[in-house]
Amino acid sequence: MDFELNQEQTMFQRVVRDFCEAELKPHAAEVDEVGDMHWPAIKKMADLGLLSLQVPEQYGGAELDTLSASIAVEEIGRVCGSTGLSISAHNGLGCGPIVRWGSDAQKLAYLPQLIGGDVLGALALTEPHAGSDLLNGATTTATRDGDEWVINGQKAWITNASVAPVISVLCRTDKEAGSRGFSMILVKPDTAGVTVHPREKKMGLKGSPTHMITFENARVPLENLLGDEGSGFYQTMQTLDSGRISIGALSVGIAQGAFEEMVKYALERHAFGEPIANKQAIQWKIADAEMELEAARTLVYKASVLKDSGRDYTRMAAIAKLKASEVAEKVCFDAVQIHGSYGYSREYPVERMYRDQRLMTIGEGTSEIQRLVIARGVIKAARG
Amino acid sequence: MSIIVFTRSTPDTAAKVEVDGSGNVTWGDAATVVNPWDEYALEEGIVQAKNGGGKASVIAIGGEMHNDALKHSLAMGLDQAIRVEDDALDASDALAYATAASAAVKKVDDAKLVIFGKESIDVGTDQHAYMTARKLGWTMLSYVSQIIEVDYEAGTIKVEKMYEQGKQVVTSQLPAVITVMKEINEPRYPSFIGIRKASKAQIPVWSLADLGISAPTAKTQTLAFNNLPAREVKTEMIEGEPEEQARILVDKLLEEKVL
Ligand SMILES: Cc1cc2nc3c(=O)[nH]c(=O)nc-3n(C[C@H](O)[C@H](O)[C@H](O)COP(=O)(O)OP(=O)(O)OC[C@H]3O[C@@H](n4cnc5c(N)ncnc54)[C@H](O)[C@@H]3O)c2cc1C
Numbered sequence: 001m002d003f004e005l006n007q008e009q010t011m012f013q014r015v016v017r018d019f020c021e022a023e024l025k026p027h028a029a030e031v032d033e034v035g036d037m038h039w040p041a042i043k044k045m046a047d048l049g050l051l052s053l054q055v056p057e058q059y060g061g062a063e064l065d066t067l068s069a070s071i072a073v074e075e076i077g078r079v080c081g082s083t084g085l086s087i088s089a090h091n092g093l094g095c096g097p098i099v100r101w102g103s104d105a106q107k108l109a110y111l112p113q114l115i116g117g118d119v120l121g122a123l124a125l126t127e128p129h130a131g132s133d134l135l136n137g138a139t140t141t142a143t144r145d146g147d148e149w150v151i152n153g154q155k156a157w158i159t160n161a162s163v164a165p166v167i168s169v170l171c172r173t174d175k176e177a178g179s180r181g182f183s184m185i186l187v188k189p190d191t192a193g194v195t196v197h198p199r200e201k202k203m204g205l206k207g208s209p210t211h212m213i214t215f216e217n218a219r220v221p222l223e224n225l226l227g228d229e230g231s232g233f234y235q236t237m238q239t240l241d242s243g244r245i246s247i248g249a250l251s252v253g254i255a256q257g258a259f260e261e262m263v264k265y266a267l268e269r270h271a272f273g274e275p276i277a278n279k280q281a282i283q284w285k286i287a288d289a290e291m292e293l294e295a296a297r298t299l300v301y302k303a304s305v306l307k308d309s310g311r312d313y314t315r316m317a318a319i320a321k322l323k324a325s326e327v328a329e330k331v332c333f334d335a336v337q338i339h340g341s342y343g344y345s346r347e348y349p350v351e352r353m354y355r356d357q358r359l360m361t362i363g364e365g366t367s368e369i370q371r372l373v374i375a376r377g378v379i380k381a382a383r384g
Numbered sequence: 385m386s387i388i389v390f391t392r393s394t395p396d397t398a399a400k401v402e403v404d405g406s407g408n409v410t411w412g413d414a415a416t417v418v419n420p421w422d423e424y425a426l427e428e429g430i431v432q433a434k435n436g437g438g439k440a441s442v443i444a445i446g447g448e449m450h451n452d453a454l455k456h457s458l459a460m461g462l463d464q465a466i467r468v469e470d471d472a473l474d475a476s477d478a479l480a481y482a483t484a485a486s487a488a489v490k491k492v493d494d495a496k497l498v499i500f501g502k503e504s505i506d507v508g509t510d511q512h513a514y515m516t517a518r519k520l521g522w523t524m525l526s527y528v529s530q531i532i533e534v535d536y537e538a539g540t541i542k543v544e545k546m547y548e549q550g551k552q553v554v555t556s557q558l559p560a561v562i563t564v565m566k567e568i569n570e571p572r573y574p575s576f577i578g579i580r581k582a583s584k585a586q587i588p589v590w591s592l593a594d595l596g597i598s599a600p601t602a603k604t605q606t607l608a609f610n611n612l613p614a615r616e617v618k619t620e621m622i623e624g625e626p627e628e629q630a631r632i633l634v635d636k637l638l639e640e641k642v643l
Contacts, residue, residue, distance in 0.1 A: 008583040011459060014415070015574050049576030062576035 005067075012068050016075040019048060028080040031207035032352050035199065037083055038207075045087070046117030050076070053091045055099055059111040066242070066304040070249035074300075077253025078260075081356030082207030084253055085363075086120055088246040089159040089208075094121015097168045097184060097239055101227030106186065110166050122164035124155035124213060125236055131157075132369050134170065135179055135233060140215060142171035142185055147222050149173075149185055151193075151215040161196050161211035164189060169215075170232050182232030186224040193218030204355030241314050242307060243364045244321035248300040251324035251360040252293065258328075258335035258353045259289050265339050265348075276338070285334040292331060296324040315377040322370035325360035332357045385438030385536055386495045389429035389462065390485060390516075391422040392444050393453040394506040403609045418453040421501030423571035424564050428531065429499050430461045431569065436536055438496075439463045443488050445473065445481055451587055458582035459574030465585065466492075470592040472599035480599050482515030487595035489520060496536060498561040502527065510563060517561035525560055529567040534558070 005013065027038040045051050053069040055061025064072075069091065077084035098110055098121075114121045130137025140153025151171055161167060166186050174181035189196050197212040227235060263286060266277035276282050299320040306313040335350040336343035343350050361367045395401050399414030418426070426442065433440035442457040444450035445468045454465040468484050489495050498520075503510040510526075517524035530544040532553065542555040546565050574582070592598055622629045637643045 006583075007455075008580055011455065011574070011579045011583055012576060015459070015579065019573050044573070047575055048573050057577065064576060068576075 005071075009065075009068050009071065012064070013071050013075065015048065016050070016072050017078075019044070019050075020075050020079045024076065024083055025079040028083075028349065029346070029352065031080060031082050032204075032356075033206075033346075035206045036209075037086060041083070042087075042120070043117040046115060050087060051090065051117060051120075052095065052111075052115035055095055055111055055115055059099075059107055060115060061095075061099075061111070066245065066307045067301055070245060070300055070304045073246050073249040074253035074256070074297075077250040078257040080207070081250070081254050081353065082205045084250045085205050085356075085359070086160055086208040088243075088250050089122065090114075090120040092243045092246045093123035093239060094160065094164065094168075096242060097123060097226060097235060098186075100238075101184070101231075101235060103223075105223075106226070110186070113165055119165045120160040120163050122158055122160040122167045123239065124158045124161070124167050124169045126155060126157045128154055128156045128212070132366060134236065138170060138172060138182070140169065140171050141175075142169075142173050142183065144222065145219070148219045149222060149224065151185065151187065151218040151220065153215050155213045155215075157200065158211050158213055159208060161189065161213055162199070162209045167213070168226055169213075170236055173229060173232070177230060179233045180230045182236070183229045184226040184232045184235050185220060186226055187215075187218065187220050189213070191218050191220060204352065204358055240364055241317045244317040244370070245300060245303045245307060245313075247360060247364045248296070248303065248317070248320040248324035251321070251328040251357065252297045252300055254353050254357045254360070255289075255293055255296065255324070255328040255331040258332045258350050258357075259293055261348070261350050261353075262286065262289065262331075262335040262338050265342075269340075282338060285338060289331045289334055292327040296320075296327040299323050315374055318365070318370040318373040318377075321365070322361075322367055322374070325357075325367065328357040328360050385433075385436050386492050387429050387433045387436070387438060387440045387497045387499065388489055388492055388495050389422070389425045389440065389442045389457070389499045390444070390513075391426060391442055391450075391453045391457055391501070392419050392446060392504060392506075393417070393450045394419045394504065397505065403611045407608060409609050416449060416452055418456045419501055419504050419506070421503055421505065421564075421566070422453070423501070424566050424568050425499040425501045426457050426460055426462060427569045427571040428564055430572075432497065432499075432531065432534065433463070436496075436534060438494075441466065441492055443468065443485070443492075445469075445484050445488075454587050455582045455585065456574060458585055459578040460572055461575075461578055465587050466590060467587055468590045468592075468595070470599070472592055476599060477602045477604045478509060478512040478515055479603055481512045482519050483597060483600050484592065484595065485512065485516045486519035487592075487597045488590060489516070491590070491595060496559045497534070497541070498522070498559075500561070500563045502563050502565055513561060513563050520559070520561065523556045523558075523560040525554060525556060525562045527565055528562045529565045531562075531568070 023041040031038055049062030052061035053064050057063045073088045076087055095114055127138050142149040142151045166188050168184050169187050171185050172181055173183040193216045195214045200210040266282050267275050269276050303313055303316040303320040306316050332354040336354050339348055339350055342348050393416035395411040396414050396417050399411040401411045404410045429440040440462045441464045442462045443466045444454050458465050468488050473480055500513040525543055527546045528543045529546040533542040539558045541558050541560055545552045622632050
């Protein structure tokens with residue numbers, strides 16, 4: 001067992017950190033305040049490979065291992081949660097399914113544009129009345145009509161929908177077939193009958209655009225089917241497994257950012273004649289934060305490596321995401337606490353980090369769903 | 385046509401550099417970075433090689449720690465990296481550096497332009513660049529803020545140089561050695577694909593014997609490194625309304641002859 005990053009991964013981390021410090025961190029507060037990403041930085045990400053983390057080199061991508069991709073998302077999250085979420089969603093949810101199930105023609109049609117820096121990718125699973133329970137609750141349908149799919153329904157909470165040139169949409173294509181009745185269909189948002197609604201007003205991650213989408217007799221060519229007809233639900237589950245590692249990495253990043261701010265402030269702020277870092281109650285918070293961060297990061301890295309080994313990683317991804325998101329909550333909570341009233345102020349970044357991290361236990365499967373996935377795995381194994 | 389950039393690994397600007405108990409300079413386990421001024425030189429090397437249809441090489445003189453700077457350079461997109469290391473160069477001075485640097489330049493095919501960053505932040509010196517030009521017998525152009533035109537056929541280079549008093553446009557003969565300012569470009573970040581290539585690259589090491597030279601006897605000698613004397617800092621909080629505070633502050637600044 002080797003806990004060291006290899007030379008390539010170490011170099012990636014350095015470069016991404018330098019990039020984030022110089023290009024994202026100075027704009028993080030403004031991104032939150034204005035509610036839009038800093039696009040000049042997104043544009044620069046293309047050359048670095050941050051927009052094509054796991055896209056094969058033959059399509060112009062960086063073709064990274066999952067651990068490096070996690071490190072990249074972690075580093076972005078460390079300075080800007082909003083950008084972290086949008087870049088994570090772009091890579092994992094936007095590009096991921098096209099790389100994995102797209103035909104050569106689909107890859108050539110969409111990947112070069114997706115990784116170019118002017119747009120970001122998106123995936124639409126969730127609906128106003130169904131998030132955790134897509135199998136029973138999702139009602140968006142696609143029916144064949146001649147050489148077209150006709151799509152009707154509504155999707156909700158779709159990250160990057162307003163900046164995506166194409167969205168993979170989970171549709172029911174056979175109402176009788178249960179989990180085999182779903183298909184993933186590529187839809188361009190400018191298709192007639194597709195409406196991307198205004199940005200949702202959120203608690204945090206305000207720079208990351210989130211939208212509701214309605215489909216009213218939206219027609220797309222039959223060849224926009226992604227992978228096999230009827231495999232949409234399985235594609236969804238597999239995409240979420242890998243997406244969870246990424247949300248775990250984003251959680252670790254946000255927590256790391258808050259941790260650094262917490263330590264810095266504890267050394268600067270004086271009370272009762274000395275830096276508050278000298279107080280044991282503060283030290284315990286710092287110690288717990290460091291311990292929890294190490295644990296969370298180790299789990300995220302382990303899930304990443306497990307995924308690349310080709311073995312089943314569903315449970316480990318759920319474990320990593322669950323732990324990391326709960327660690328982010330705790331570390332950001334304590335970071336605000338150590339800042340006292342300044343932690344409650346927009347003047348200090350921990351206020352933003354605390355709001356940003358709140359999504360982590362909800363998106364790409366709530367904590368309740370992660371526990372369900374983990375327990376189901378354990379119990380199934382125990383039953384033999 | 386070849387363009388050669390010189391670089392080195394220096395302690396991170398954020399690192400705490402000090403002299404330890406045994407008189408050695410240390411920066412703990414803080415990472416090293418490419419000498420920040422060299423990033424502009426490296427970027428310019430890539431651009432000029434591309435414009436001129438040639439190759440950009442990067443050379444570092446010194447021990448293995450400089451491989452980090454060389455790998456970073458390769459990841460940015462330089463075509464080849466070379467490290468010059470020799471025991472005879474240990475504890476040497478700028479003249480020894482320039483002797484080795486000029487010999488290394490001569491060993492690279494068809495070198496027309498050598499680019500240095502404005503200075504090296506670790507030792508705060510730039511004389512090695514001038515000495516290298518002198519050893520080569522090439523034109524020296526310092527503080528270049530823009531390369532306006534390079535004509536390899538006519539063998540000329542036209543640059544803009546920055547001075548405290550203003551700017552100067554100079555045309556001169558090639559080959560030349562230049563030092564560049566940060567105004568010259570915006571250095572690129574290494575790409576993931578560049579990093580992949582760089583991490584696999586084997587960097588050749590040239591000894592002085594490979595260069596066919598021996599180290600000159602040092603003209604300078606380093607006796608000791610010392611920490612800067614600690615300075616007494618007195619903090620005083622000025623109370624009162626903003627106008628009152630400003631008035632007191634101005635008085636104090638006048639009193640201390642700061643204004
Ligand atoms: C900022 C943001 C970005 C998002 N981006 C995307 C995106 O890009 N694409 C996309 O498709 N979706 C996206 N989502 C949606 C997100 O994935 C869902 O919100 C999430 O899956 C939860 O679904 P829900 O909101 O419908 O909650 P529900 O499923 O309605 O759950 C409500 C509560 O009930 C609990 N619960 C549900 N089932 C069980 C059970 N069996 N046992 C115990 N408890 C249960 C849940 O844990 C939760 O606490 C985003 C959401 C947000 C806020």
